[in-house]
Structure formats: structure tokens, C-alpha cells
Amino acid sequence: MGAAGEAPMRVVICEDLALLRDGLRRLLHDNGMEVVAEVADGARFVSAAVGHKPDVCVVDVRLPPTFRDEGLRAALAARERIPGLPVLILSQHVEQTYAAELLADGVGGVGYLLKDRVADVDDFVAAVRRVAGGGTVLDPEVVAQILARRRSTALDSLTPREREVLALMAEGRSNQAIAEALVVTPGAVEKHVSSIFGRLGLAAGDEHNRRVLAVLAFLRSGR
């Protein structure tokens, strides 16, 4: 999915703490991306995103003036202007409801990660690329929350194994990666995935879109 080809990936960073803004720029730059804009608040982010049309945005959820969820609001506003604008939200703590809000349009190209994840530089960069490619990356923490709080929903019709596969899908893993994590063959994973789509009533069609919708269903099950 990642477009690590000829032109470097163009990124807009929105983070109010200069310390982390600089760190993110350095990290992304070191990994062959071009940071086209760095902003510190939601309003500037929306105009920067609209102006630069970046390949991906990295946004801190908590921004001035109220330091609550301006980052999320700004990301949603930007995606309204540019549907499908890939946005990776970073936060000191994760809440599944935020993730569900981001995914609600069902378009994908959304990531939601704990800030801690930047320490695993390779994984983080991979996540940025996956979001840029239209994938969905949820923090394992969010996935764990959903599994812990799951109420009775459509997901109950899934087998425990299928739920495991769906959880890994929510984290943004490819079928190959899921197969590795569960120590099964990629063919087995593919069978599970199509079974999940069937049980969730996701009609045959664009595989990528169905993955997003499945993750969304997974997210909603935790509410």
C-alpha cells in the first residue's frame, strides 16, 4: 500500500508541544518523508491540510485552546473538506469512541495510536504509510478496550478465532501479518476474513472498503 517510491511522502504535522513536533519531524524526515507543514492548532491544521493536500497527516488529539479533543475535531473537519484525507491521530491515551468517530464515514485512511508508539520507529513509520495508503490502524490498546467491554452485537456471531483475526485487522495488519501473528497459513486467514465479512453482512465488493467496515463494526461493538 505504501507509496515509498519515487517522490517522498508529504506529511502535515499538527502538534502543540514544540518538543514533540520537532521530534516527529526528525523521525519522519529520517525515514524518507517530507514534512510540508508543521502547525500547532486545529484551525491552522485544517487550512494547512486543505492548502497542501498532503499524503498523510499526523495530528495530536489534544490541542489548544481547550486541550480536549480539538485535534480530532480538526481532523474530522479536514476530512469533510477533503474526503478520505489520511489522518493518523496521536494521543496520550486512547478512547474507542474517538476511533469510532473517525471511522464513521467508512472511507478509511485513518489511524489512531498512542503517542508511545513512536518509540518503535519502524512500526510507527509503517503505520503512517499504511494510513497514507488508505488503511486503518487502531492502537492495540483500543482493540483491547473493545474486547474487554464488548456487549452483545453482531460480533457474537463470530467464532473466537474470527474475533482474533478481526482484532488484528483493526490494528491495521495485513493478512500476511495476521497469519504470522496467529501462526496459521495465509490461506486460513483469508478464509476467516471472508467468513467475517459474510457474518457481518458486508456484501462482496471492494476488499479494502470491506475491511474498513468490518473494523468499524468491531469498534461499534465495544460501545
Next chain:
Amino acid sequence: MGKTPGRSVGAAALRMRGGAAILCPMARLLAATLRFDDRLVREVLARHLFTPTSGRETGYLLAGLLTGTAGFTIVVIAFSLALAFGILIIGLPVAVLAAAVDRRWCSLERRRAAVVLGRAIPEPYPAIRTGGWLARRLAVLSDRQTWLDGLWMFISLPVGAAGFVVAALAWVGLPALLAAPVYVWAIPGWVHANDVAISILAPLLAAPAAVLGAWLLHPTALAVAGLAELMLGPSRREQLERRVQTLSETRAGAVDAAVTELQRVERDLHDGAQARLVALAMDLGLAEQRLAQEDAETAREHVASAREQARAAMTELRELVRGIGPSILQDHGLDAALTALVSGRHPPVELRVDLPPAPAGPRETAAYFVVAEALANARKHSGASRVSVRAWEDAARRLVVEVVDDGRGGASLDAGSGLSGLRKRVAALDGQLIVSSPAGGPTTVRAELPGGAGLPAGGELPG
């Protein structure tokens, strides 16, 4: 001034608690006068007339005759007019007007008494907001306090006269009575059959009477002002209601302050240590990546940066912990805590602590945070070059801390400032936080915290 004042003063002395204790020295004074030994008289007058409060008490009592006369006149005229016109329809407007004048007059009396008592007498008038103009005016007329006001104005004439006599006797009683034979001689027609007795007795009684006046000056002023407070101030029930009101407000303020404080801690953690740790982890991650690529030089830079972030995170955490509750305050008290707080500060802080040693309680903690916040403001915003911190216990046993800086001023108690949170914290302890910070400076931040929780601000409730 003839015998009448003397009798009235004597009666006042008898009414007073410990009247007998006064009569004995009186006899000694009389003996001293007979022996022309004035040393004792001078000593007593000096001790009782030249006290720090005697000036305003004298003023209060002397003016009391004037205000008493005026108040009496006003209320008698107002009452008679209202009564006289009562049969006509204009009796009502007259009564309404009279009540309004009474209230204004008694506000003046409250302020006068407050000067002597050293505490404000709140207006006890209930707020009347319902009903039309006429209904509100009628409510004023039927209010109990309106009538108490009138009664006070009525009795303020005799009370004022008595007070005037005491003050006059204290200050000019000695020469005035000694000179009695001169009046007898100089004013024809004033002389009666007993002029000889007056000429002899008045000078003899001059010293005891003057001393009695001096003795009574302070208690009389307090008694008159106390009576005014009793009649014109809020009743105990009203005071309790106000107290409940204040307590609910300060309690809400304390809860607010606690929430604000928690938010501050959360914010400091998020923007400080937490961000540092993320940056540190990021640096280590980058270093790891570089090491995998065998780029040891860049990796070393990332590790050095990581170490710097770790150091900064530790500093920020330490400061945060200190901001939550300095252990030195609990272990060694306010004096030691303030010393630790100001040491090594820039701008340099001059500290003076004059406090009895006491274990740190809520008020010491509040005082500590007021100083900490004021110092932080002085450092961050004011550009001060000198700061002084003082802490002492005042005459009312209140803990007072005062931070003065010579910066550019402009500190405020507005919502959202660090000081506004502290004001709520101080108010929750029945204290007050006073900030004076005109543009251009200097800035004074002062907190006054009463001793013992639960005492109303400004003194005890009357028993």
C-alpha cells in the same frame, strides 16, 4: 456643667461591672487631691487618655451628641408627621419617606460605630425584590429593622449625651471643675444659695471626676458602639444565615479550587513529563534504527538527546511533586518550607518569618502556595529585580503572608489566573487574599488566614 453630669457618671460607674473596684481608688484620688498631690492623677490620665484608640473613641463620643440630637430630631419629626398625616392619604408617602431617611441615617451610624469596633456592621435589611414599587415600600415599612432603626435614633440622644459627658470629663474635666469658683464669681445670676458649696466641692471632685471620665472613655465608647451594633446589626439568626451562605460559597470555591488544581497537575504532566518521555522514547527508537543501520555517530546523538529528555523529565516531575505538597512543610513547618522555597531564587528573595513554631495545617499549606504562586508570577511575568516575603501572626492571631515585588505590576485575581484558584483556597479557610498590582508596580500579594477553622471572618458571633 454642674452636678448632673457628676451624678450620671457616678451612676454609670455603679452600673459598670467592678464598680466597687473603681470606688476604692476614687477615695485614694480624693485624698490625693486634698493633699495637693497630683502625681497619681497625672499617671492615671496618661495611662487612660493617651492610648492608641482614645483619639477615635473620643471623636466617636463627642460627635455622638451631635448625631444623637440630629437623629432624635429626625425620627421625632418623621414619626409625628407620619402620625399626624396618618388620617389623610399623604400619611403613607410621608412614612415611606421617613423610613428611607431613617435607613440612610442608620447606615451612617453603622459606619461610625464600625470605626470604634474595628469591624464592619453589615446592613441587615432583607433584600426585597418581589412586588411592585408600592409593595416594596410597604415591605420596608413593615420590616422589623426599620423600627429598630427608629428606636436607635430615638435613644441615641440620651446615649450620645452620656457619651459626650464621659469624653468631655476625661479631657477637660480637670481644668473645668477646678475653675468652678470662677464661674460662680463671674456669672451673675448663676449663683444660688449653694454657690459656696459648689465653689468648694467642684475643685475637690475635679481630679476624681476627670480620672473617672478617662477610665470610662474606652468602655463607654465600646458600650455605645456595641449597642449600635446590637440594634442596627444583623441578628444572630441573620448572621448564621449569612454564615451558611458564605460557607456554601466558599465550599463551592474549595471544590472548584481542587478541580482546578487537579487540572493543573494533569496539564503539567501531559505537557511536561509525559511529553518528555515520549520524546525520549522517540530518540531511543531513532538511535536503535541508526544502530541497525550501523550509523553509530547519529545513534550517539540520539542517545545523548534521550538522556537530556530523561533528565528534564525528572526535573519536571520533581517540581510537580513539590507543587502538590512539599514534604518539608509537613516535616519542618512553614518557616523551613519557605526558606527552602526562596533559596537560590532569581530574582533574590528577602525572607522574614516571625511565627510561633506550629505544625503545618491547612492554613500553613495555603500560605505556602500563595507564596509559591506569587514568587512564580514575580519570576515569570513581572520582571522584578527584588522580592520580599514576610510571614507573621497578627494581633488577631491570623497568619499573614505577604509577597512584595518591584516588578511592573499587572497581576490579577481574574478567573483563570493561578491567584484566583488560590483565592478560593484561602476563602475556604475563612481567610482573604488581597492583591494590589497597579500597572508599573509594585505588586503586593497578601493572604490573611484566621487561626482555627470555623471562625467567621472578622470575629466571633456575639454570644
